[in-house]
Amino acid sequence: KAMPMLDEQQEYMDALERSADNLLMLLNNVLDLSRLETGRIELENGMVDFRQLLQDQEKLFKASALLKDNTITIQVDDNVPAKVMGDPYRIGQILSNLINNAIKFTKEGNITVYCGLAGGDEENARLLVKVSDTGIGIPQAQLQAILEPFTQAESYTTRKYGGTGLGLTIVGYLLKAMDSQLKIESELGKGSHFSFILTLPYYQPPAIEEDNSIAVTDSTLEGKKILVVEDNTTNILLFTKMLASWKTEYDVADNGYKAIEFATEKQYDIILMDLHLPKISGYETAQR
Numbered sequence: 001k002a003m004p005m006l007d008e009q010q011e012y013m014d015a016l017e018r019s020a021d022n023l024l025m026l027l028n029n030v031l032d033l034s035r036l037e038t039g040r041i042e043l044e045n046g047m048v049d050f051r052q053l054l055q056d057q058e059k060l061f062k063a064s065a066l067l068k069d070n071t072i073t074i075q076v077d078d079n080v081p082a083k084v085m086g087d088p089y090r091i092g093q094i095l096s097n098l099i100n101n102a103i104k105f106t107k108e109g110n111i112t113v114y115c116g117l118a119g120g121d122e123e124n125a126r127l128l129v130k131v132s133d134t135g136i137g138i139p140q141a142q143l144q145a146i147l148e149p150f151t152q153a154e155s156y157t158t159r160k161y162g163g164t165g166l167g168l169t170i171v172g173y174l175l176k177a178m179d180s181q182l183k184i185e186s187e188l189g190k191g192s193h194f195s196f197i198l199t200l201p202y203y204q205p206p207a208i209e210e211d212n213s214i215a216v217t218d219s220t221l222e223g224k225k226i227l228v229v230e231d232n233t234t235n236i237l238l239f240t241k242m243l244a245s246w247k248t249e250y251d252v253a254d255n256g257y258k259a260i261e262f263a264t265e266k267q268y269d270i271i272l273m274d275l276h277l278p279k280i281s282g283y284e285t286a287q288r
Helices: 007-037 050-067 088-104 157-161 167-177 233-245 256-265 282-287
Strands: 046-048 071-076 084-086 110-120 124-133 183-187 191-201 225-229 249-253 270-273
Touching: 007 167, 046 088, 050 071, 050 088, 050 110, 084 088, 084 191, 088 110, 088 124, 088 167, 088 191, 225 233, 225 256, 233 249, 249 256, 256 270, 256 282, 270 282
Parallel strands: 071 110, 225 249, 225 270
Antiparallel strands: 046 084, 110 124, 124 191, 183 191
Protein backbone atom coordinates (compact mmCIF):
# COMPACT_ATOMS: atom_id res chain seq x y z
CA LYS A 1 0.00 0.00 0.00
CA ALA A 2 1.30 3.44 -0.92
CA MET A 3 2.42 5.72 1.93
CA PRO A 4 1.56 9.44 1.70
CA MET A 5 4.48 11.74 0.79
CA LEU A 6 5.09 15.45 0.68
CA ASP A 7 5.04 17.09 -2.76
CA GLU A 8 8.82 17.58 -2.68
CA GLN A 9 9.37 13.93 -1.73
CA GLN A 10 7.06 12.83 -4.53
CA GLU A 11 9.04 14.97 -6.99
CA TYR A 12 12.28 13.27 -5.93
CA MET A 13 10.65 9.83 -6.17
CA ASP A 14 9.35 10.60 -9.67
CA ALA A 15 12.85 11.67 -10.74
CA LEU A 16 14.35 8.50 -9.27
CA GLU A 17 11.72 6.37 -10.98
CA ARG A 18 12.44 7.98 -14.37
CA SER A 19 16.19 7.45 -13.88
CA ALA A 20 15.63 3.82 -12.87
CA ASP A 21 13.38 3.25 -15.91
CA ASN A 22 16.04 4.72 -18.22
CA LEU A 23 18.75 2.53 -16.71
CA LEU A 24 16.51 -0.53 -16.94
CA MET A 25 15.72 0.24 -20.58
CA LEU A 26 19.45 0.58 -21.34
CA LEU A 27 20.27 -2.69 -19.59
CA ASN A 28 17.43 -4.54 -21.29
CA ASN A 29 18.45 -3.15 -24.68
CA VAL A 30 22.07 -4.26 -24.24
CA LEU A 31 20.99 -7.73 -23.06
CA ASP A 32 18.46 -8.04 -25.87
CA LEU A 33 21.03 -6.99 -28.46
CA SER A 34 23.42 -9.66 -27.17
CA ARG A 35 20.73 -12.34 -27.36
CA LEU A 36 19.50 -11.22 -30.78
CA GLU A 37 23.00 -11.15 -32.29
CA THR A 38 23.55 -14.76 -31.20
CA GLY A 39 20.03 -15.89 -32.12
CA ARG A 40 19.14 -16.82 -28.53
CA ILE A 41 15.73 -15.14 -28.42
CA GLU A 42 12.75 -17.42 -29.02
CA LEU A 43 9.47 -15.83 -30.06
CA GLU A 44 6.32 -16.79 -28.18
CA ASN A 45 3.07 -17.60 -29.93
CA GLY A 46 0.15 -15.99 -28.14
CA MET A 47 -2.90 -13.86 -28.84
CA VAL A 48 -2.24 -10.34 -30.13
CA ASP A 49 -4.95 -7.68 -30.10
CA PHE A 50 -3.43 -4.85 -32.17
CA ARG A 51 -6.06 -2.30 -31.16
CA GLN A 52 -5.42 -2.93 -27.47
CA LEU A 53 -1.66 -3.08 -28.05
CA LEU A 54 -1.66 0.34 -29.74
CA GLN A 55 -3.92 1.84 -27.08
CA ASP A 56 -1.51 0.59 -24.40
CA GLN A 57 1.40 2.21 -26.24
CA GLU A 58 -0.51 5.50 -26.45
CA LYS A 59 -1.08 5.47 -22.68
CA LEU A 60 2.56 4.55 -22.07
CA PHE A 61 3.99 7.44 -24.08
CA LYS A 62 1.30 10.09 -23.63
CA ALA A 63 3.13 11.85 -20.79
CA SER A 64 6.54 11.91 -22.51
CA ALA A 65 4.90 13.23 -25.70
CA LEU A 66 3.21 16.05 -23.77
CA LEU A 67 6.56 17.07 -22.26
CA LYS A 68 7.69 17.98 -25.79
CA ASP A 69 4.28 19.41 -26.79
CA ASN A 70 3.67 16.49 -29.14
CA THR A 71 0.42 14.69 -29.87
CA ILE A 72 0.08 10.95 -30.47
CA THR A 73 -2.62 9.69 -32.84
CA ILE A 74 -3.58 6.02 -33.18
CA GLN A 75 -5.23 4.91 -36.43
CA VAL A 76 -6.48 1.34 -36.97
CA ASP A 77 -8.43 0.41 -40.11
CA ASP A 78 -11.78 -1.29 -39.61
CA ASN A 79 -10.67 -4.36 -41.59
CA VAL A 80 -7.78 -5.18 -39.21
CA PRO A 81 -8.69 -8.50 -37.52
CA ALA A 82 -9.58 -8.29 -33.84
CA LYS A 83 -7.02 -10.93 -32.86
CA VAL A 84 -4.03 -12.63 -34.47
CA MET A 85 -1.30 -14.98 -33.24
CA GLY A 86 2.19 -13.69 -32.46
CA ASP A 87 4.50 -12.53 -29.69
CA PRO A 88 2.69 -9.60 -28.00
CA TYR A 89 5.71 -8.65 -25.87
CA ARG A 90 8.16 -8.45 -28.79
CA ILE A 91 5.69 -6.66 -31.07
CA GLY A 92 5.08 -4.21 -28.22
CA GLN A 93 8.86 -3.78 -27.89
CA ILE A 94 9.11 -2.91 -31.59
CA LEU A 95 6.33 -0.34 -31.27
CA SER A 96 7.81 1.12 -28.07
CA ASN A 97 11.21 1.66 -29.67
CA LEU A 98 9.72 3.28 -32.77
CA ILE A 99 7.35 5.56 -30.83
CA ASN A 100 10.04 6.53 -28.32
CA ASN A 101 12.35 7.32 -31.24
CA ALA A 102 9.67 9.48 -32.90
CA ILE A 103 8.99 11.44 -29.71
CA LYS A 104 12.71 11.97 -29.04
CA PHE A 105 13.30 13.67 -32.40
CA THR A 106 10.03 15.63 -32.57
CA LYS A 107 9.06 18.83 -30.75
CA GLU A 108 5.68 20.54 -31.00
CA GLY A 109 4.70 18.03 -33.64
CA ASN A 110 2.66 14.92 -34.33
CA ILE A 111 3.38 11.21 -34.00
CA THR A 112 0.97 8.92 -35.85
CA VAL A 113 0.81 5.16 -35.35
CA TYR A 114 -1.13 3.38 -38.10
CA CYS A 115 -2.18 -0.24 -38.54
CA GLY A 116 -3.92 -1.54 -41.67
CA LEU A 117 -4.55 -4.79 -43.52
CA ALA A 118 -2.14 -5.18 -46.45
CA GLY A 119 -3.50 -8.49 -47.70
CA GLY A 120 -3.37 -12.12 -46.61
CA ASP A 121 -5.29 -15.36 -47.12
CA GLU A 122 -7.72 -17.59 -45.23
CA GLU A 123 -5.10 -18.45 -42.59
CA ASN A 124 -2.88 -15.38 -42.31
CA ALA A 125 -3.25 -11.62 -42.14
CA ARG A 126 -0.62 -9.27 -43.56
CA LEU A 127 -0.59 -6.27 -41.24
CA LEU A 128 1.06 -2.99 -42.22
CA VAL A 129 2.27 -0.93 -39.26
CA LYS A 130 3.64 2.59 -39.73
CA VAL A 131 5.01 5.07 -37.17
CA SER A 132 5.30 8.60 -38.61
CA ASP A 133 6.55 11.83 -37.08
CA THR A 134 7.02 15.48 -38.04
CA GLY A 135 10.45 15.69 -36.44
CA ILE A 136 13.95 16.60 -37.58
CA GLY A 137 14.21 13.87 -40.20
CA ILE A 138 17.23 11.80 -41.24
CA PRO A 139 19.82 12.61 -43.95
CA GLN A 140 19.45 10.24 -46.93
CA ALA A 141 23.04 9.08 -46.54
CA GLN A 142 22.34 7.89 -42.99
CA LEU A 143 19.08 5.96 -43.56
CA GLN A 144 20.73 2.53 -43.46
CA ALA A 145 23.56 3.41 -41.07
CA ILE A 146 21.15 4.22 -38.21
CA LEU A 147 20.21 0.53 -38.01
CA GLU A 148 23.75 -0.30 -36.87
CA PRO A 149 24.38 -0.69 -33.09
CA PHE A 150 25.24 2.51 -31.18
CA THR A 151 24.88 4.57 -34.37
CA GLN A 152 22.83 7.76 -34.69
CA ALA A 153 22.35 10.06 -37.65
CA GLU A 154 24.84 12.76 -36.57
CA SER A 155 27.72 12.83 -34.09
CA TYR A 156 25.94 15.39 -31.89
CA THR A 157 22.65 13.45 -31.75
CA THR A 158 23.42 11.54 -28.55
CA ARG A 159 24.51 14.70 -26.73
CA LYS A 160 21.51 16.74 -27.86
CA TYR A 161 18.71 14.17 -27.84
CA GLY A 162 19.98 11.35 -25.61
CA GLY A 163 19.59 7.65 -26.23
CA THR A 164 22.08 4.92 -27.06
CA GLY A 165 21.51 4.19 -30.74
CA LEU A 166 20.27 0.67 -29.91
CA GLY A 167 16.51 1.03 -30.37
CA LEU A 168 16.35 0.78 -34.17
CA THR A 169 18.99 -1.97 -34.20
CA ILE A 170 16.85 -4.08 -31.88
CA VAL A 171 13.77 -3.35 -34.01
CA GLY A 172 15.67 -4.57 -37.07
CA TYR A 173 16.72 -7.82 -35.40
CA LEU A 174 13.23 -8.52 -34.00
CA LEU A 175 11.58 -7.93 -37.37
CA LYS A 176 14.12 -10.22 -39.04
CA ALA A 177 13.15 -12.93 -36.51
CA MET A 178 9.53 -12.37 -37.59
CA ASP A 179 10.43 -12.65 -41.31
CA SER A 180 9.98 -8.92 -41.83
CA GLN A 181 12.13 -5.82 -42.22
CA LEU A 182 12.00 -2.15 -41.34
CA LYS A 183 11.39 0.34 -44.16
CA ILE A 184 12.50 3.94 -43.54
CA GLU A 185 11.42 7.03 -45.46
CA SER A 186 12.58 10.44 -44.30
CA GLU A 187 13.17 13.99 -45.40
CA LEU A 188 15.50 16.24 -43.47
CA GLY A 189 13.52 18.81 -41.49
CA LYS A 190 10.14 17.31 -42.37
CA GLY A 191 9.94 14.04 -40.45
CA SER A 192 10.27 10.29 -40.82
CA HIS A 193 8.13 7.23 -41.57
CA PHE A 194 9.07 3.80 -40.19
CA SER A 195 6.99 0.89 -41.46
CA PHE A 196 6.94 -2.90 -41.54
CA ILE A 197 4.60 -5.72 -42.52
CA LEU A 198 3.92 -8.74 -40.29
CA THR A 199 2.31 -11.91 -41.63
CA LEU A 200 0.48 -13.43 -38.67
CA PRO A 201 -2.04 -16.31 -38.40
CA TYR A 202 -5.59 -15.49 -37.38
CA TYR A 203 -6.27 -16.22 -33.72
CA GLN A 204 -7.83 -19.59 -32.97
CA PRO A 205 -9.38 -19.71 -29.47
CA PRO A 206 -8.31 -22.75 -27.43
CA ALA A 207 -10.83 -25.37 -26.37
CA ILE A 208 -12.66 -24.25 -23.23
CA GLU A 209 -11.49 -26.07 -20.13
CA GLU A 210 -13.17 -25.98 -16.76
CA ASP A 211 -11.43 -23.53 -14.47
CA ASN A 212 -11.04 -24.99 -11.00
CA SER A 213 -8.49 -22.44 -9.82
CA ILE A 214 -9.13 -20.22 -6.83
CA ALA A 215 -8.77 -16.45 -7.25
CA VAL A 216 -5.99 -15.13 -5.00
CA THR A 217 -6.92 -11.98 -3.07
CA ASP A 218 -5.67 -10.25 0.06
CA SER A 219 -8.22 -12.20 2.12
CA THR A 220 -7.18 -15.61 0.73
CA LEU A 221 -3.57 -14.91 1.80
CA GLU A 222 -4.54 -14.00 5.35
CA GLY A 223 -3.08 -16.46 7.85
CA LYS A 224 -0.91 -18.26 5.26
CA LYS A 225 2.53 -19.35 6.49
CA ILE A 226 5.21 -18.00 4.16
CA LEU A 227 8.99 -18.38 4.17
CA VAL A 228 11.03 -15.69 2.41
CA VAL A 229 14.54 -16.80 1.41
CA GLU A 230 16.39 -13.62 0.43
CA ASP A 231 19.73 -12.00 1.31
CA ASN A 232 19.09 -8.51 -0.07
CA THR A 233 18.00 -6.22 2.77
CA THR A 234 15.98 -3.91 0.49
CA ASN A 235 14.03 -6.81 -0.96
CA ILE A 236 13.44 -8.23 2.51
CA LEU A 237 12.02 -4.87 3.64
CA LEU A 238 9.65 -4.68 0.65
CA PHE A 239 8.53 -8.32 0.93
CA THR A 240 7.85 -8.16 4.66
CA LYS A 241 5.90 -4.90 4.33
CA MET A 242 3.63 -6.51 1.75
CA LEU A 243 3.30 -9.78 3.64
CA ALA A 244 2.42 -7.91 6.82
CA SER A 245 -0.25 -5.87 5.02
CA TRP A 246 -1.79 -9.15 3.77
CA LYS A 247 -1.82 -10.47 7.38
CA THR A 248 0.34 -13.49 6.62
CA GLU A 249 2.58 -15.34 9.06
CA TYR A 250 6.09 -15.09 7.64
CA ASP A 251 9.70 -15.95 8.43
CA VAL A 252 12.86 -14.73 6.69
CA ALA A 253 16.01 -16.76 6.00
CA ASP A 254 19.02 -14.98 4.50
CA ASN A 255 20.69 -18.13 3.16
CA GLY A 256 19.78 -21.60 1.96
CA TYR A 257 20.96 -23.51 5.06
CA LYS A 258 18.73 -21.40 7.31
CA ALA A 259 15.84 -21.95 4.90
CA ILE A 260 16.27 -25.72 5.15
CA GLU A 261 16.25 -25.46 8.96
CA PHE A 262 13.07 -23.38 8.92
CA ALA A 263 11.34 -25.74 6.49
CA THR A 264 12.35 -28.76 8.60
CA GLU A 265 10.85 -27.28 11.76
CA LYS A 266 7.69 -25.72 10.27
CA GLN A 267 5.19 -26.46 7.50
CA TYR A 268 4.88 -23.52 5.05
CA ASP A 269 2.14 -22.85 2.52
CA ILE A 270 4.49 -20.85 0.27
CA ILE A 271 8.27 -20.50 0.02
CA LEU A 272 9.57 -17.49 -1.93
CA MET A 273 13.13 -18.39 -2.95
CA ASP A 274 15.86 -16.18 -4.37
CA LEU A 275 18.05 -18.07 -6.85
CA HIS A 276 21.38 -16.38 -6.07
CA LEU A 277 22.09 -16.90 -2.39
CA PRO A 278 25.32 -17.02 -0.35
CA LYS A 279 26.75 -20.41 0.73
CA ILE A 280 24.24 -22.49 -1.23
CA SER A 281 22.20 -21.49 -4.30
CA GLY A 282 18.43 -21.26 -4.44
CA TYR A 283 18.38 -24.12 -6.95
CA GLU A 284 20.16 -26.54 -4.61
CA THR A 285 18.16 -25.31 -1.61
CA ALA A 286 14.93 -26.01 -3.49
CA GLN A 287 16.15 -29.51 -4.42
CA ARG A 288 16.99 -30.32 -0.82
